[in-house]
Amino acid sequence: xxxxxxxMRVPFGPIHPAxxxxxxxxxxxxxxxxxxVSIELGYVHRGIEALAETRNIVQVLHLVERVCGIxxxxxxxxxxxxxxxxxxxxxxxxxxxxRSLVAELERMQSHLMWLGVMSYQAGLLTLFMYALRVRExxxxxxxxxxxxxxxxxxxxxxxxxxxxDDRIIARMRxxxxxxxxxLKLLIxxxxxxxxxxxxxxxxxxxxxxxxxxxxxxxxARASGVDFDVRRDDPYAAYSQLRGKFSVIVRRxxxxxxxxEVRILEVLESTELVEAILDELPQxxxxxxxxxxxxSREIPAGEDVSRVEAPRGxxxxxxxxxxxEFLNRLRIRTPTLANFPALMAMLRGSELADVPIILSSIDPxxxxxxxxxxxxxxxxxxxTVRLSELRRGGG
Amino acid sequence: MELHLATAASAPIVLLVSLVxxxxxxxxxxxxxxxxxxxxxxxxxDLVKLFSKDRIxxxxxxxxxxxxxxxLSASCALAGGALVFVVLVTGLQLAGDLLLVFYLLSxxxxxxxxxxxxxxxxxxxxxxxxxxxxxxxxxLPMLLSVLTAAIKAGxxxxxxxxxxxxxxxxxxxxxxxxxxxxALLAFMLCMPAxxxxxxxxxxxxxxxxxxxxxxEYGGPHLALVKIAKGVxxxxxxxxxxxxxxxxxxxxxxxxxxxxxxxxCIAVLTITVPGTVLxxxxxxxxxxxxxxxxxxxxxxxxxxxxxxxxxxx
Numbered sequence: 001x002x003x004x005x006x007x008m009r010v011p012f013g014p015i016h017p018a019x020x021x022x023x024x025x026x027x028x029x030x031x032x033x034x035x036x037v038s039i040e041l042g043y044v045h046r047g048i049e050a051l052a053e054t055r056n057i058v059q060v061l062h063l064v065e066r067v068c069g070i071x072x073x074x075x076x077x078x079x080x081x082x083x084x085x086x087x088x089x090x091x092x093x094x095x096x097x098x099r100s101l102v103a104e105l106e107r108m109q110s111h112l113m114w115l116g117v118m119s120y121q122a123g124l125l126t127l128f129m130y131a132l133r134v135r136e137x138x139x140x141x142x143x144x145x146x147x148x149x150x151x152x153x154x155x156x157x158x159x160x161x162x163x164x165d166d167r168i169i170a171r172m173r174x175x176x177x178x179x180x181x182x183l184k185l186l187i188x189x190x191x192x193x194x195x196x197x198x199x200x201x202x203x204x205x206x207x208x209x210x211x212x213x214x215x216x217x218x219x220a221r222a223s224g225v226d227f228d229v230r231r232d233d234p235y236a237a238y239s240q241l242r243g244k245f246s247v248i249v250r251r252x253x254x255x256x257x258x259x260e261v262r263i264l265e266v267l268e269s270t271e272l273v274e275a276i277l278d279e280l281p282q283x284x285x286x287x288x289x290x291x292x293x294x295s296r297e298i299p300a301g302e303d304v305s306r307v308e309a310p311r312g313x314x315x316x317x318x319x320x321x322x323x324e325f326l327n328r329l330r331i332r333t334p335t336l337a338n339f340p341a342l343m344a345m346l347r348g349s350e351l352a353d354v355p356i357i358l359s360s361i362d363p364x365x366x367x368x369x370x371x372x373x374x375x376x377x378x379x380x381x382x383t384v385r386l387s388e389l390r391r392g393g394g
Numbered sequence: 395m396e397l398h399l400a401t402a403a404s405a406p407i408v409l410l411v412s413l414v415x416x417x418x419x420x421x422x423x424x425x426x427x428x429x430x431x432x433x434x435x436x437x438x439x440d441l442v443k444l445f446s447k448d449r450i451x452x453x454x455x456x457x458x459x460x461x462x463x464x465x466l467s468a469s470c471a472l473a474g475g476a477l478v479f480v481v482l483v484t485g486l487q488l489a490g491d492l493l494l495v496f497y498l499l500s501x502x503x504x505x506x507x508x509x510x511x512x513x514x515x516x517x518x519x520x521x522x523x524x525x526x527x528x529x530x531x532x533x534l535p536m537l538l539s540v541l542t543a544a545i546k547a548g549x550x551x552x553x554x555x556x557x558x559x560x561x562x563x564x565x566x567x568x569x570x571x572x573x574x575x576x577a578l579l580a581f582m583l584c585m586p587a588x589x590x591x592x593x594x595x596x597x598x599x600x601x602x603x604x605x606x607x608x609x610e611y612g613g614p615h616l617a618l619v620k621i622a623k624g625v626x627x628x629x630x631x632x633x634x635x636x637x638x639x640x641x642x643x644x645x646x647x648x649x650x651x652x653x654x655x656x657x658c659i660a661v662l663t664i665t666v667p668g669t670v671l672x673x674x675x676x677x678x679x680x681x682x683x684x685x686x687x688x689x690x691x692x693x694x695x696x697x698x699x700x701x702x703x704x705x706x
Binding site (some may be wrong): 127 | 429517670
């Protein structure tokens with residue numbers, strides 16, 4: 001009890017320069033050491049899941065595109081896969097390749113932006129500027145192809161809405177080549193001594209913890225969990241692309257490993273994009289039927305779909321009512337899955353490392369606003385408000 | 395009395411040059427990062443804007459300290475910088491002015507931190523505790539290297555005699571002897587910590603302690619703290635230039651040269667590390683300062699003592 005008095009409660013958020021989105025961490029600090037942490041969500045709760053239950057499938061497709069501003073392709077892709085599987089619809093081969101292509105471009109820009117944010121947290125503004133400039137090249141080709149930098153709206157029931165032509169393919173090839181060249185510089189910059197010393201051994205997540213706390217994506221892979229939905233449960237065109245990429249795994253479990261995993265994943269993505277452009281099959285990119293008729297033909301049913309979003313495994317549960325509406329939509333974003341792991345990383349860390357650890361999981365708060373996690377000091381109790389879950393969360 | 399007048403008269407000059415350096419710093423940094431950057435006069439515009447704003451005093455603040463510390467801090471920095479400048483221009487002999495300058499510049503940093511911490515904000519408190527340990531760790535090697543210069547000048551603690559020595563010898567201490575060069579190196583290694591720039595900007599790190607002791611300061615208070623920081627950064631560089639790299643020339647020209655050298659030193663030790671390096675942890679700052687610059691400074695002191703002994 002006397003010890004309690006020496007501890008300082010440091011609020012970290014909901015408004016904090018290290019946060020791009022509002023989340024509240026309350027840190028119990030002993031000098032510079034973080035003794036305990038509690039996470040409070042709910043500041044950007046938007047009610048998307050509840051809203052989805054009042055809209056038809058086509059409207060929901062556009063709604064889930066807006067769950068996240070970074071992985072705005074992963075969400076609709078995951079959703080549409082569930083719908084297609086309920087409806088027994090098989091999109092044409094070329095469409096599947098285009099879905100994978102956009103997913104990989106999205107992964108690159110997401111990881112590059114993350115690298116920028118990470119170096120900003122570490123006080124290296126120059127790398128932030130460089131990383132974001134490199135990212136622009138990818139955003140430019142995405143804009144040329146889809147008409148938009150962020151909200152790409154590529155997916156539709158039974159295929160994709162846009163086809164690639166030779167000009168775009170050439171542009172993508174040159175953009176990827178340029179990116180690979182720029183990436184060499186970025187990798188060198190990450191292995192700069194001061195940055196490395198800030199990342200090495202920081203926010204360690206042991207392999208066992210990663211498995212036990214169900215970490216996903218690059219966070220899990222940096223802790224030696226060899227799992228990637230693209231390889232282990234292939235979707236879109238990934239089953240055909242199996243030999244074209246490798247899953248990056250590191251054993252360190254610290255922020256440096258997570259950085260390495262993400263940067264090397266960008267390199268893998270460049271390989272994948274080139275492979276996709278090489279092997280792109282000819283043919284249609286969507287079924288010939290009008291979208292609304294297709295959506296009415298989806299029978300009542302339920303399905304779970306998952307994709308490897310840039311941040312990790314994204315999971316959708318969809319239940320349709322057979323009259324083009326949804327009974328239930330449930331979204332489990334990778335950030336939410338990584339919050340328990342985040343708490344384990346933060347406990348026992350230094351205060352100076354908190355922003356680094358927090359951004360090392362690449363949190364996307366608004367996407368993760370589903371449940372309330374409260375971690376009390378005694379025994380790390382987690383409470384999930386059932387009433388919210390029942391109402392539909394979102 | 396004349397000294398007071400001269401110091402007061404040179405304070406605006408020091409302020410002006412410091413702000414110009416800050417403009418250069420921001421522009422250079424932006425160019426290195428591939429940005430256009432603000433206009434050269436941006437620091438002036440910033441100050442005009444800040445001074446025209448209201449002051450806000452949090453109700454948790456210890457009022458007198460919070461309110462007056464920025465003013466005192468800026469005055470200390472300006473007095474320290476102006477003193478160096480006056481001695482440079484006039485060659486006035488003042489016993490112990492080296493220690494006085496050192497004391498004024500340290501007080502300036504300390505006052506700004508204490509004033510900020512008196513706001514009652516926990517981030518400012520953390521910033522102060524970080525700042526104190528960092529301050530102690532880099533002031534020691536800095537003082538040792540100043541002492542090296544003093545020993546070179548025959549054991550006096552007056553800046554004018556150090557300058558006179560260099561004028562006589564026809565070059566800066568750092569260019570004449572190994573001990574002097576090492577002392578300059580130690581001094582320059584401490585400058586990023588003194589200037590609170592990466593890799594040593596742990597006291598004001600935005601993403602960690604939300605600008606630290608600056609968190610509750612805004613308007614005129616912030617303007618004064620900014621002046622204090624800018625002037626003490628530049629004055630430290632000016633001190634380094636006049637102690638170690640004085641180029642003999644006629645008085646006004648020599649002072650101009652020193653200002654130019656100070657500008658170069660500041661670019662090398664403030665702008666460049668601030669751009670190319672990331673931030674390290676507070677413990678790493680202390681470890682670094684107590685190992686690298688301190689050992690170099692002690693070495694330079696030892697070499698200088700040997701050299702001095704050899705001469706005698």
